[in-house]
Amino acid sequence: MADKKLTSGKLLGIDIGTNSVKVAEVEADADGITVIALGEAPMLDDIFVNEDIQNPRQLASIIKKLCKDCGTTCKKAVVAITAPTNTLVRTLEVPKSDSVKQIRLSVKYEVERLFPHSSYDTEFDFVELPGNKEGAQSTKVFVVASYRKLVEDILKVTKLAGLTLDAIEVGELAMGRSLVDTAIAREEPICGILDLGASKSTMCVYDGTTIKNPGMGISVAGNTFTREISNTLGISIQEAEEMKKDYAMLNLDIIKEYYDKKYSNEFEFDSSSFDTAFDDPNYNPAYAGQNTEENPFEFDGVEGESNPFETASDNPFETTGEENPFEKNDEPFEAESGEPFEKDETATESAEASNSEPAFDGNFDIKEENEKLEEEVAAKSGKQFKLEDLEDQTDASGRQENQKVKEVDQEKSNDICQMLLEQLENLQNEIRFQLDEYYNNTGINVQKLIITGGTSKIPGMDEFLNEYLGIEVMKGNPRDVLKFRMTQTKMDIFEDLNSIYPIAIGLAMRDFVE
Numbered sequence: 001m002a003d004k005k006l007t008s009g010k011l012l013g014i015d016i017g018t019n020s021v022k023v024a025e026v027e028a029d030a031d032g033i034t035v036i037a038l039g040e041a042p043m044l045d046d047i048f049v050n051e052d053i054q055n056p057r058q059l060a061s062i063i064k065k066l067c068k069d070c071g072t073t074c075k076k077a078v079v080a081i082t083a084p085t086n087t088l089v090r091t092l093e094v095p096k097s098d099s100v101k102q103i104r105l106s107v108k109y110e111v112e113r114l115f116p117h118s119s120y121d122t123e124f125d126f127v128e129l130p131g132n133k134e135g136a137q138s139t140k141v142f143v144v145a146s147y148r149k150l151v152e153d154i155l156k157v158t159k160l161a162g163l164t165l166d167a168i169e170v171g172e173l174a175m176g177r178s179l180v181d182t183a184i185a186r187e188e189p190i191c192g193i194l195d196l197g198a199s200k201s202t203m204c205v206y207d208g209t210t211i212k213n214p215g216m217g218i219s220v221a222g223n224t225f226t227r228e229i230s231n232t233l234g235i236s237i238q239e240a241e242e243m244k245k246d247y248a249m250l251n252l253d254i255i256k257e258y259y260d261k262k263y264s265n266e267f268e269f270d271s272s273s274f275d276t277a278f279d280d281p282n283y284n285p286a287y288a289g290q291n292t293e294e295n296p297f298e299f300d301g302v303e304g305e306s307n308p309f310e311t312a313s314d315n316p317f318e319t320t321g322e323e324n325p326f327e328k329n330d331e332p333f334e335a336e337s338g339e340p341f342e343k344d345e346t347a348t349e350s351a352e353a354s355n356s357e358p359a360f361d362g363n364f365d366i367k368e369e370n371e372k373l374e375e376e377v378a379a380k381s382g383k384q385f386k387l388e389d390l391e392d393q394t395d396a397s398g399r400q401e402n403q404k405v406k407e408v409d410q411e412k413s414n415d416i417c418q419m420l421l422e423q424l425e426n427l428q429n430e431i432r433f434q435l436d437e438y439y440n441n442t443g444i445n446v447q448k449l450i451i452t453g454g455t456s457k458i459p460g461m462d463e464f465l466n467e468y469l470g471i472e473v474m475k476g477n478p479r480d481v482l483k484f485r486m487t488q489t490k491m492d493i494f495e496d497l498n499s500i501y502p503i504a505i506g507l508a509m510r511d512f513v514e
Contacts, residue, residue: 010036010074012163013507014063015171016081016154018199019043019454021062024504025072026482028512034483035508038493038501039070051083053153060160067161077163078507079154080171082199086147088115089170089202089214091129096139103128103141111145121148129212142211144170167510171195172202174506176209177513179450179476191448193476194431194465195503196455198222201427203434205446209513213441215434220427222455225420232419249413250424250460252467258421259468428468435469450476457499478505 008029015022025037047059081087094106107126112119124145151168158165175193190212194203201218204211225248230240435446449471451462456475466473477498482505486493493501 007512009511010076011166011508011511012067012072012074012077013174013504013509014077014079014158015174015501015504015507016059016079017043017197018048018082020500021059021066022501022504023063023066023070023072024501024508025070025074026505026508026512027485032483033509033512034485035478035505036485037070037072038486038497038504039066039072040496040500041066041069051086052149053157056153056156057160060157063157063161063163067163075163076166077158078167078169078510079158079165080169080174080503080507081150081154082171082197083147083150085116086150087170088124088143088145089172090114090143091213092126092141092143093138094141096137103139107141107143111143115145117147122146123148123151142214144173169507169510171503171506172204172214173211174503174510175204175452175476176206176211176506177509178478178481178502178506179452180206180209181481190444190446191450192435192446194218194449194451194453194456196221196451196453196461198454201453201455203431203449205438213438215438218427218430218434220423220430222453224423225455225458228419228423229416243412243416244458247409247412247416248420248458249417250420250458250464251414251417252460252463254414254417255421255424255464255468258425424464428465431465431469435471446471448472448474450474452476452498452502454499457496475499476502478502 010025010027013024013026015024020040020042022040023038024035027034027036041062044058044062047053047055047062053059088111092107092110094103094110097103097106104126107124108119111122111124115122115124122145124143126141126143129140129142146168154168155165172193172195175195179193180191190205190207192203192205195201199221201221203215203218205213205215222244226237226240226244229235229243230237233240233243235243431449439445449465449469451465451473452475455461462473462475475498478501479494479497484494
């Protein structure tokens with residue numbers, strides 16, 4: 001990992017999310033940064049209420065147990081928390097000044113204007129961004145503000161968990177460290193990172209590991225898709241979440257069909273001329289010919305001419321004195337007795353007899369019956385026959401049944417994809433808006449987008465965004481940036497590495513990366 005500070009030691013990163021808590025421990029030495037521990041634990045429902053920590057002691061117990069289970073040894077921690085309304089991450093433009101105190105006053109004014117909490121209840125910090133034009137009257141600053149009670153609660157939680165708080169940071173800063181390979185970033189310095197979480201999504205632009213534009217939040221997140229499934233199918237949120245996990249898969253053919261149907265010009269008409277009356281989209285046969293010179297459906301009433309649309313005696317569908325082939329004829333369908341069909345007395349007696357006898361007399365030998373069946377089949381076919389020969393056919397039938405199940409699963413996946421089409425379009429539009437806004441402000445195009453977060457795990461998400469954003473889209477993976485030294489029992493963690501742990505790992509890298 002390039003651009004690291006020349007320090008050594010360990011640091012613990014703790015990512016407190018709405019659905020779970022993630023921890024990561026890294027170790028830095030002369031050879032670079034190595035991830036040595038990772039772990040995740042579910043968040044209990046009653047810990048957070050409206051983004052406030054209601055039970056700090058219980059949250060501390062979860063973190064303490066998680067650290068013990070995954071084998072962390074470092075007690076110094078950097079913490080980030082997901083709280084969209086209680087945190088503000090923004091790039092602001094304030095009047096340029098040589099006085100840091102004056103810039104702070106300008107930032108304080110902007111924070112008070114944008115943040116929903118009073119200045120007394122707000123903690124904030126900022127840093128001037130590089131690249132401000134010489135002679136400009138304003139300067140760009142990167143600002144992070146947080147609700148003071150949230151800061152106090154995090155201090156309380158870390159202390160109860162037996163840890164020392166090194167810093168509180170936002171996830172947007174941490175992701176740049178764990179997902180952007182600075183060696184590659186020298187050649188392609190500008191990239192975007194899209195974090196598709198459960199309750200919120202964000203997209204930021206980075207120059208190397210340094211955030212250039214935190215952007216605005218994106219309204220479409222994992223829970224948006226879940227609610228869409230729930231509303232469409234009329235099922236609970238819990239059931240919809242399970243369906244999303246089991247069946248959500250983006251089919252590019254279905255998405256293309258949706259876009260083609262919505263934006264295609266094939267239904268636009270030239271109103272000046274039509275080959276036939278039925279080529280006119282406004283044509284209505286009920287009113288055709290009104291206020292026109294020629295109406296093929298209108299009778300002009302010329303004497304001596306007949307109206308072909310008038311009901312006449314030669315109308316084959318008119319009831320006349322002649323025999324009507326569609327008229328009910330009782331004779332061939334009704335017996336003399338008046339019954340629609342005569343009773344078969346023989347069949348009745350047979351049915352009564354069968355009802356009076358027991359269906360099973362208890363003297364049934366399955367082995368003997370099988371032998372009789374084999375002898376009968378062999379006698380008729382002239383070939384040796386054994387029931388056990390059918391086993392292979394049964395296996396084949398079972399394989400066919402499994403194939404049907406797979407086909408049904410694919411059908412369900414396609415149905416889920418259909419339900420998500422509008423929200424996928426909203427997601428694409430919001431990302432495109434932020435990319436365009438960055439270009440308009442800087443004149444620089446973002447050529448690469450890294451996606452992360454739990455919702456990025458939906459199969460086909462990267463292909464969909466790559467197709468409809470027109471830029472390179474790839475799933476982020478800390479393994480491309482860092483070394484890992486994990487025990488064999490932890491190897492399954494790598495499956496969710498790119499979607500769950502980038503923030504926690506980035507937090508733990510804070511002291512070792514510029």
